Amino acid sequence: MKLLRTGPAGAERPVALREDGTHVDLSGVLAADTAWTFEDLDRARAALGSAPVVDVTGQRTGSPVPRPHAVVCIGLNYRDHAAETGAQVPAEPVVFLKIPSTVVGPFDEVLVPRGSTKTDYEVELGVVLGRTVRYLDSAEEGLAAVAGYVVSHDVSEREFQIERGGTWDKGKNCETFNPLGPWFVTADEVGDPSALGLRCWVDGELRQDGTTKDMVFGVGELVRYLSQFTVLEAGALINTGTPAGVALGQPDPKPYLRTGQVVECEIDGLGRMRQVLGAA
Structure with a gap:
């Protein structure tokens, strides 16, 4: 699974890149600005098929790692x-x-x-x-x-x-x-x-x-x-x-x-x- 975060600095949202090349919004599954655990990632995988498709064209790409602990x-x-x-x-x-x-x-x-x-x-x-x-x-x-x-x-x-x-x-x-x-x-x-x-x-x-x-x-x-x-x-x-x-x-x-x-x-x-x- 490939994840990224798009949007202005400080207001990014989590997005997944699916195998068919489309992007889906995982804001309802993953936290936008706190660390992702294995359990979070399992929920994200389960949601790939049903999450809403989004167009990220022209949007800023933020760090894909939200607020690293260290x-x-x-x-x-x-x-x-x-x-x-x-x-x-x-x-x-x-x-x-x-x-x-x-x-x-x-x-x-x-x-x-x-x-x-x-x-x-x-x-x-x-x-x-x-x-x-x-x-x-x-x-x-x-x-x-x-x-x-x-x-x-x-x-x-x-x-x-x-x-x-x-x-x-x-x-x-x-x-x-x-x-x-x-x-x-x-x-x-x-x-x-x-x-x-x-x-x-x-x-x-x-x-x-x-x-x-x-x-x-x-x-x-x-x-x-x-x-x-x-x-x-x-x-x-x-x-x-x-x-x-x-x-x-x-x-x-x-x-x-x-x-x-x-x-x-x-x-x-x-x-x-x-x-x-x-x-x-």
Whole structure:
């Protein structure tokens, strides 16, 4: 099942894309602005045949994940990305957080922060939980807690992240720094998340072209690992890392993003997003 949210920011409604290409309004089944559990998704599936058909042409597409409980990110989780940045492959997942308000829609403007000279792109597989997890025993349990997947753009400002002292948070939490979408695709439709192609273009030039099979820690293991340190509720988003090709890993002069440029991110089966870079 593919779900999206359409409408003005703050007033989106949940919509499903049916196999026949039509869209149906699920406002009577799914909450518009709170997390969706497995039980919610079961009700949505049952309603697909009877929900009213809607025309979404010309409407804004919002984040398909309503108000994520948390945005937990994994750094250096692709071997080729660790190599291009000169970092060792981590023995345990590298974890940092984004504030949920960084999340925007898949076609919303991304703002280059004031004073930024090193804004960077990162296409990532986003994992959304369908139930609360704590102290899971296995990767299989972790994978079973996943409700669905999204394309996530983990925008970063490398100077703020690396050169301004402290942790990575300053370079990861600027406004609009986590577009999601266009769809939330349920886990049953995606199947095995360990063999998905993911790509990123800047102004039409392919910059990243990777596969999730190169992740150091797979989806199920990441959920299990994180559950040892914190309680994650339904609707929590996990950004699972990015493959090689980011601007940080390129020869000088590094092709960091500038206002007016266009970034597109795509993952097999999850759709494609597009953002124009504006000024904060």
